[in-house]
Amino acid sequence: MQIMDRKNKLPRPKMPQGGPMAEMPQGGPMPEIVKAIMPDFPRWNRLFFRLDCIFVLVYFILKCIFFIFFWQEGMLEDFMGTYTIRYLILPPVVSLIILLAAAALRKRLPETDMRQNAIPVFTMLLLNLVVILMHNVFLITLGIFCIPICMTTVYSSQKMSKTVTLISVAGVFIALLRQFVEGTATDAPLFLVPQGLIAVCILVTVGIAARTALRMTDGQREKLLHYAIGIKEEQRNAEAANEAKSIFLANMSHEIRTPINAILGMNEMILRENSNEQIEEYAKNIRSAGNSLLYLVNDVLDISKIESGKLEIMENIYELSSFIHDCYSMVAEKAEKKGLELIVSCNPKLPSKLKGDESRLRQVVTNILSNAAKYTEKGSITLSFDSHDQDGKMMLVINVKDTGIGISEENMEKLFTQFTRLDMEKNRNIEGTGLGLSLAKRLTDLMEGTIEVQSIYGVGSSFTVTIPQQIVDAEPIGDFHQKYSSLADKAGKYHQSFEAPDAKILVVDDAIVNLKVIVNLLKSTKMKVDTASSGKQCLEMVSQNAYDLIFMDHMMPEMDGIETFAKMRELKDFPNENTPVIMLTANAITGVREQFLQAGFTDYLSKPVSGDTLENMLLKYLPKEKCQTEAALGSEATETDHPDPLKELSGLYPKVDLEKGLTVCGGSYDVYIDILKTYAEIPEGDKLNELFEQKNIYEYRSRVHGLKSSSLSVGFSELAEQALALENAAREEDWDFVCANHAAFMDEYRMAVDAIKKVF
Secondary structure, three states, rough: OEOOOOOOOOEOOOOOOOOOOOOOOOOOOOHHHHHOOEEEEEEEHHHHHHHHHHHHHHHHHHHHHHHHHHHHHHOOOOOOOHHHHHHHHHHHHHHHHHHHHHHHHHHHHHOOOOHHHHHHHHHHHHHHHHHHHHHOOOOHHHHHHHHHHHHHHHHOOOHHHHHHHHHHHHHHHHEEEEEHHHHOOOOHHHHHHHHHHHHHHHHHHHHHHHHHHHHHHHHHHHHHHHHHHHHHHHHHHHHHHHHHHHHHHHHHHHHHHHHHHHHHHHHHHHHHOOHHHHHHHHHHEEEEEHHHHHHHHHHHHHHHHHOOOOOOOOOOEEEEHHHHHHHHHHHHHHHHHHOOEEEEEOOOOOOEEEEEOHHHHHHHHHHHHHHHHHHHOOOOOEEEEEEEEEEEEEEEEEEEEOOOOOOOOOHOOOOOOOOOOOOOOOOOOOOOOHHHHHHHHHHHHHHHOOEEEEOOOOEEEEEEEEEEEEEEEEEOOOHHHHHHHHHHHHHHHOOOOOOOOOOOOEEEOOOOHHHHHHHHHHHOOEEEEEEOOOOOHHHHHHHHOOOOEEEEEOOOOOOOOOHHHHHHHHHHOOOOOOOOOOEEEEEOOOOOHHHHHHHOEEEEEEEOOOHHHHHHHHHHHHHHHEEHHHHOOOOOHHHHHHHHHHHHHHHHHOOOHHHHHHHHHHOOOOEEEEEHHHHHHHHHHHHHHHHHOOHHHHHHHHHHHHHHHHHOOOOOOHHHHHHHHHHHHOOOOOOOHHHHHHHHHHHHHHHHHHHHHHHO
């Protein structure tokens, strides 16, 4: 029958018998509170065993002293041999045998075995029996029986205490019987009976006192153990709840991002093909609202990643003017609708190219800008950029100043608390969840930066973000407004990046709308696009048709993408054995990319899929001979746009993604070539090999992470993917994976470096 906890209505665990060690929760680390209330049994066992040895030694020394005294007084003349054997030699020998047997038994049993606790107690009890049976029943020898009884209290065992007490009393009666048999009829009863009765009373009293003390302490110990077990159960429940939250977030990511993918995809087709200005305005509003919803979902997921410690800062090279343009564009429409003046101020001496986590930094700035736009009804929002040096580092300083409602002093300390809205009654009509500023603060902390806030209630607020960044190109950024105009013109319309009329791909997705989105997004590429709405249909099509690339949806009924891919690989003699398969999923939880790569997928594409991202993925994996790029199409670039050295590099190392490398370098061929030379000159491969030989997995992970980032920066995407796989393996301390793949990675790296050196 279970005892119910009245407060929490949960069953209290029933405490098993056999002492507190039996009450210990099994199958996990010992709770700290249990460690605090439980004795250190191995320590007490060692201490008591030493006490047993000391007892035997002292007993032998006393016997020697008595022997010498009796011998000098002439009391042993008539029975020297009997006394020597019976009282001097035999008891110590028997005691020594008992000690050796106990020591051998202790070594055979593990320290966690409960029988370890009984060994020193019963060893002392046996030694006492030897002493009392070899001598008369004197109180001085009787007192030693109280020692093993008291020893049992350390182990909190009432059963052991009762047993030791009964054996001690029995030992006294046996000793009395022996004395009656050996003593004279005249003095034995008078001398032994009172002494024996007193001895029994003392032993029984000590035994009762020991058991009473055990009952009193066991009650308190049981409460503490129950509390400890409750804490352990709460920890298990918390872990289960956290796992359930992760599953929920993964499902939420898929369920919400999938329809967003359909909305934004179809809306992009409207923007591409529509010529009506009014409809175009509607479509732009849809795009804005869809992106806002997508940002909200991403904020929730990022908060979860930060709390679980799975969000990592990924540094890359970016162009500052493009970054400022993106931040401005994210909030410009909202500010314009509210009639707010959005001012951008940028120090023209700022470096044009920096290195840092551009996406996370953009997330911080746009969250602060969006917050300013929400709480500003009239006036202006000013976004300014500057820098200063601190301890030899370049600190990028971003300030967002508004003329909004401001923040009261009592609300300042709650400002960065997640899911907290300030002045709810006054601001109930303002949209928001209270996540933006909390996420901005956490991301800033992860990037080793700071956020400072100054505000006057009713006048406005000023947020200053300071983030350390590395200077890649110290050339001044110049007039941002001129660069913004050119960037805005380029971003205004869709530009086709390639045509591939001879290419054929398969898209697998159970949502028909998603299939239509991808088919329409790829309409201008002129490639052949087949579709399948289930895993079963996919298996039928791949067994009959050859494809250059396959996009596989993750979450499908009956047979999901991973299961479909596994069954596809089991097919024999089918025309798609070496076809790249890209996982297409709305699951944005950290770690899914590694999961898909380990399952054998070539790459991973997150929903919602944009036209540019989709085309870049196709360019990356489609056969180069089947793709006519933008230069060959004669759109905005010409064949001469790619200098001869880059053409030669592409010939020597076809896996280089020149377009991506140029994009990272802001479209500047000179900068791109300079970075390629630097990449080849730095001996990263030698350092990585050295760490591999040393089996220094922690430094290896750090070094391969840097090589991954630099490879991405020069357009070596496939090499970066291999580096990422090695980095993840090193993070999980999977040295077998590193050993199996390091050599292949180094061969690929040397091929890339050798190609650069031959060209430049």
